Amino acid sequence: MKANGDYGWPECYHDAFQQRLVLAPEYGGDGGKAIGPCANKLAPIAIFAAHWAPNAMVRYDKEQFPARYRNGVFIAFHGSWDRAPYAQGGYNVVFQPLNGDRTSGRCEIFADGFAGATESPDQAEHRPSGLAVGPDGSLYVSDDVRGRIYRIDYRGGADFNAADVTPCPSAVAPAGEVVATAAQPPEGTHPNAGAADARRLPVPEGATRAMV
Structure with a gap:
């Protein structure tokens, strides 16, 4: 990553099907074809499944975990x-x-199962919301459903079996993936939700205030 680099947020998002940045509908995009100012933005160094909602990120610079986790x-x-x-x-x-x-x-x-039996915002038992690395190298994970803090430490040997690693799912949804019913955010929706924030957003070139 480049310091002070412009990766396009919030105007642009990475379309995993097209493997390029496209203009978000909120900023005048048409759902995947229009590029606009995104043509001049830096490409992401990593992509993840859509809408997973990353809440926190921390770099691991300690020595408690196996060396492969360093940095x-x-x-x-x-x-x-x-x-x-x-x-x-x-x-x-x-x-x-x-x-x-x-x-x-x-x-x-790395750690899963927080939601319990059902992965949905209104039924999840726990939802990861924050991360921190302790002085001893333990990883702390906070949960904003029940207010718990999990401490994860490593007590194994120096050897690490890469076969035990579970890769993240592809950012492109595979054919035949289980279909979910439509969902709503846990706090519900309101006709004017986000209106105040939208008025403060800049209007990009080629878009109108109504589009934003």
Whole structure:
């Protein structure tokens, strides 16, 4: 990643099918074809499943965990509510290996099962919301459903079996993926939801205030 680099947020998003940045509908996009100012933005160094809602990221620079985790990043995904018609997802903590400022492999599911039996915002038992690394190298994960804080430490040997790693699912939904019913955010919706924030957003070139 480049310091002060413009990766397009919030005007642009990465379309995993087209493998390029496209203009978001909120900023005048047409659902995947229009590029506009996104043509001049930096490409992402990693992509993840849509709508998983990353809430926190922390770089691991301690020595308690096996060496393969050194200088990679952990990401807490709060979990989706709007992936329909695909199954909801996230509600986990993933690890993204890095080599310098570049990814060195696909992200991995590091901790899962927070949601319990059902991955949906109104039924999830726990939702990862924050991350911190302690002085001893333990990883702390906060939950904003019941207010719990999980401490994860490593008590194994120096050897690490890569076969035990679970890779993150593809950012492109595979054919035949379980279809989910339409969902709503847990706080519900309101006809004017986001209106005040939208008025403060800049209007990009080629768009109108109504589009924003």
